[in-house]
Every structure is written in structure tokens, then in C-alpha cells.
Amino acid sequence: NAGVMQNPRHLVRRRGQEARLRCSPMKGHSHVYWYRQLPEEGLKFMVYLQKENIIDESGMPKERFSAEFPKEGPSILRIQQVVRGDSAAYFCASSTGQSMNTEAFFGQGTRLTVV
Amino acid sequence: AQKITQTQPGMFVQEKEAVTLDCTYDTSDQSYGLFWYKQPSSGEMIFLIYQGSYDEQNATEGRYSLNFQKARKSANLVISASQLGDSAMYFCAIPDYGQNFVFGPGTRLSVLP
Numbered sequence: 154n155a156g157v158m159q160n161p162r163h164l165v166r167r168r169g170q171e172a173r174l175r176c177s178p179m180k181g182h183s184h185v186y187w188y189r190q191l192p193e194e195g196l197k198f199m200v201y202l203q204k205e206n207i208i209d210e211s212g213m214p215k216e217r218f219s220a221e222f223p224k225e226g227p228s229i230l231r232i233q234q235v236v237r238g239d240s241a242a243y244f245c246a247s248s249t250g251q252s253m254n255t256e257a258f259f260g261q262g263t264r265l266t267v268v
Numbered sequence: 269a270q271k272i273t274q275t276q277p278g279m280f281v282q283e284k285e286a287v288t289l290d291c292t293y294d295t296s297d298q299s300y301g302l303f304w305y306k307q308p309s310s311g312e313m314i315f316l317i318y319q320g321s322y323d324e325q326n327a328t329e330g331r332y333s334l335n336f337q338k339a340r341k342s343a344n345l346v347i348s349a350s351q352l353g354d355s356a357m358y359f360c361a362i363p364d365y366g367q368n369f370v371f372g373p374g375t376r377l378s379v380l381p
Contacts (some may be wrong), residue, residue, distance in 0.1 A: 186368050195359055195371040196313070209368060242312060246369070254301060257369060259313035 156180065158227075159260035161243050164268050166235045174230040174263045178247030185228045186257060187220055188241040202228060235267045269360045270295050272372035279377050281350045288335065289345040290339045290374045292359030297321075300362060302334070302343040303369065307357040316358075319343055 156179035166172050168195040178185050183203055188196040201209040202222035213220065217235075232239055242264050246257035271294040281287035283309040293302065319327045319334045326332045335344040346353055355378050359368040 185318070188369075189373075195373045196369070198364070198368040198370065201368045212368075242311060246313075256315045256318060258315070259305075261310075261312045 157182075157247050157258050157260035159243075161263060161264050162261060164263055164265050166265065168236060169234050170199055172232040172235050172239070172265055174232075174243050174245075174265070175227045176230070176245030176247075177227040178245075181257070182247035182249055184248045185222050185246075186246045187228070187230050188244045188246065190244060190262070192241075194198055196226050196244060199230075208212060234266075235265070237267050240265055240267045269317050270297075270300075270364050270370040272360050272362055272370055274360055274372035274375050276375045277373070281377065282346075282380050283352060284349055286346060286348045287350055287377065289347070289377065290342070290362075291344055291361050291372060292330055292340070292342045293360070295362060296340065302336070303361045303363075304332070304334070304343075304345045305359045305361060305371075306354075307359065307374070308353075309356070313359075317345070347377075352379050352381060355379045371373055 156191045158177040160175050185202045187199040189199055190196045198212040200213045200220045204225050217233045219231045242262045243264045245260045273292045275290055300321045302319045305314050306314045317327050317329045317338045319330045326336050331348045333346045357374045357376050359374045364370050371374045
């Protein structure tokens with residue numbers, strides 16, 4: 154799972170600033186998923202993307218959050234005008250997505266702290 | 269929609285003993301898979317083991333095995349010969365229709381020396 158690269162590992166933002174989280178999937182993986190983990194909780198699905206397409210964004214807050222996975226470059230999770238409640242660990246996972254038994258490989262996460 | 273329940277917020281086990289972490293699930297799918305992930309204090313998510321719903325045998329991976337009871341919709345993780353490095357959060361997960369994962373709330377395992 155070391156193949157999924159997330160950066161930065163830690164990000165501190167003041168309220169009202171923008172946070173940009175990056176995820177480079179494993180080589181050969183075209184499916185990217187973003188999850189949010191609040192302290193002492195499990196991971197909650199946010200969005201599922203393939204190259205240049207958002208497949209499922211049912212877990213994304215309607216405002217301030219957006220995600221993209223361009224043809225070239227990493228997937229970006231963008232949080233505008235951050236608030237304290239956005240403080241969490243954000244995980245990216247990638248897979249080939251070709252079958253139901255495909256494990257998802259996770260990055261090490263980005264820990265966002267809003268001060 | 270899929271749902272995962274892990275009823276043990278925290279578990280303790282003595283080093284070298286075996287421990288079972290519970291996981292029950294709810295799905296209307298006929299074919300599905302169950303995954304277990306480990307999250308140590310460093311935060312990364314580490315894949316441990318997978319069980320397919322049509323697999324006839326329980327999955328095993330080294331010291332990890334699954335006690336899969338399809339009729340009861342349970343997929344309990346068994347860790348044999350616990351080690352101090354097994355202390356971590358453990359999450360059970362099931363793919364949802366969109367192929368994203370639905371995770372349970374997790375169980376924090378503490379291995380005692």
C-alpha cells in the first residue's frame with residue numbers, strides 16, 4: 154500500500170482558508186476513493202472518481218468540498234473556507250476496480266487541522 | 269445500502285493468546301466480499317484479509333483467519349498468537365454498489381505483555 158502517495162501528511166489551516174489534498178494512485182490504478190476519518194471513528198466514504206469523471210459523490214458535503222481526478226496528475230480534494238469541523242484525517246485509496254474482490258490500497262492519509 | 273457493525277469498541281488480549289474481533293454485516297447482494305484492515309497508531313490503513321461470499325473455505329493469511337458464517341452474516345477476524353505489534357484499530361469493510369467501501373466503527377485491540 155506504500156504505492157498510494159498522499160501529500161501533505163499534515164496540513165494546518167486557519168478558519169476560512171483553503172485546503173488542497175493530493176493523492177497519486179498506485180501505478181495502473183484508475184479508480185480513486187476519498188474517505189474522511191474523524192477521531193475515534195471509522196472511515197466515511199466521500200467520493201469515488203475515475204480519470205476525469207466523478208462516479209459517486211454521495212458522501213461529499215454539498216458545499217465547500219470538491220474533488221477532481223484529471224487526465225494527468227494526482228487526484229485533488231479541495232476544501233474551501235475550512236471550519237474547525239473539517240479537522241480530520243483524509244484518506245485516499247486506489248484500486249483497479251475490476252472486480253468485487255479487489256482490495257483498495259490506501260495512502261497514509263493527510264491530517265488536516267483547522268485552527 | 270451496505271452496513272457493517274463492530275460491537276466491540278475495545279478489546280484486550282494477552283501476548284501469545286488468540287483473539288476474535290467481531291464483525292456483522294447487512295447486505296442484499298448475493299455476491300460480495302468482506303475485508304479487514306488494520307490501522308496502527310501511525311495512521312495508515314493496512315489490508316489484512318479478504319473473504320468472498322462464495323468462497324467455500326474460510327480465508328487465512330498467516331496469523332489472520334476469518335470465521336465466516338454466511339447465514340449469520342458475520343465475518344469475525346481471528347488473530348492467533350497475538351504480538352505487541354498487533355495493537356491497533358481494526359476495521360471490517362464491505363464494498364458498496366459504487367465499489368467504495370463501507371467501514372465499521374472499528375475495534376481497538378490492545379495486546380498486553
